[in-house]
Amino acid sequence: MKKELHIFFTCLMFYTRIPCPKNITHHPDYLNKATRYFPFIGWIVGSISFLAFYVFSFFVSIEAAAILAIIASILTTGAFHEDGFADVxxxxGGGWTKEKILTIMKDSAIGAYGAVGLVLLFLLKFKLLSESISIFQTNNLDFPFLIFLLFVNxxxxxxLSAVSIIFTHEYSRDDASSKSKPIAxxxxxxxxxxxxxxxxxxxxxxxxxxxxxxxILIPVFLTRFFLARYFQKWIDGYTGDCLGATQQVSEVIIYLSVLILWKFI
Structure with a gap:
């Protein structure tokens, strides 16, 4: 049990800004095992995001509360996955060879493709999330609990969509420059x-x-499949940034799928 707690806190420290015990480090052995708890981190981030939405929904509109919920999730993770999405x-967008793509992704500065991508990502996430919440509310469903499940899911x-790529593909970089390498x-x-x-x-x-x-599983894992194949084609595998991008795109696909299923099926 003590070892499992150490593995969990290693995962929590790696993927969020939530304070952890001082004895927790990025030890490669624990990072390898921490993948088992990566989706569980989604439970925590989703719960925090929902809590922000629920509290603020008493004072502001659904749309404003949804924005504040997104901000809460970003603050919890330190924009860890959003940064990966921008780098991808x-x-x-700017590289045409494996070496060039990897070099650009390693650069900490954000470029035009990353800036435009983040703007569109956040617009989509806000619009789809707020519409999904409105549908649950309008149809007189168990509003707080089902919205909580929506966030956590x-x-x-x-x-899960992102971490599953680790189980089927190889890490792309040949060097030890990325701290994501041990977990992969x-x-x-x-x-x-x-x-x-x-x-x-x-x-x-x-x-x-x-x-x-x-x-919802169908579009999510189709998205995962095509992203993984795209990464494999261009850089012979994946990087930590690719996993972050997969997580962000899959999250948007989930909200979109909820809307489509509710409205048209």
């Missing part, structure tokens, strides 16, 4: 089982209330 936009399942080198059945358990459980619970929501 810059790298794949979006953050957990999108992280080894895994066992425990990491695979833990990731899928924590990643799928919120969706299963949500689907209990509206069965068709289980179909």
């Amino acid at each position: 936009c810059d790298g794949f 979006a953050h957990a399942l999108s992280r 080198q080894q895994y066992t059945w425990k990491e695979v089982f833990g990731s899928f358990f924590f990643g799928l459980l919120p969706l299963i619970v949500l689907s209990y209330f509206y069965h068709l929501f289980i179909l």
Whole structure:
């Protein structure tokens, strides 16, 4: 149990800004095993984001509360995944060889592709999230609980989509320049089982209330498949930035899928 707690806190420290015990470090062995808790971090981030939304919804509009919820999630993770998304936009937008793409992604400065990508990402996330919440509210559903499940599912399942690439593809960089490298080198059945358990459980619970929501898995893993294939084609694998981009895109796809399923099926 003590070792599992150490692994969990390693994952929590790596992916969020939440304070952890002082003895927790980025030890490669614990980072390798921390992938089993990555989707569970989505439970935590999603819960914090929902709490911000729920509290502020008493004082401001649904749209404003949704923006504040997104801000809460960004503050919790330190924009960890958004930064990866921006780097991927810059790298794949401005590079035409593996070496050039990796060099651009390693650069800490944000370029035009990254800036435009982030603006469009946040606009989409805000609009889709606020519309999804409005649908639950308008249809007199159990508003707080189902919205809570929506938040947690979006953050957990999108992280499963990202971490699953580790189980099927190779890390792209040949050097040790990225701190994401240790988490991408080894895994066992425990990491695979833990990731899928924590990643799928919120969706299963949500689907209990509206069965068709289980179909969200189809567009999410189609998105994951095509992104992974795209990364493989251009850089022979993935990087930590690619995982962050996959998480962000998958989160948007989840909100979009909820709207489509509710309105048209």
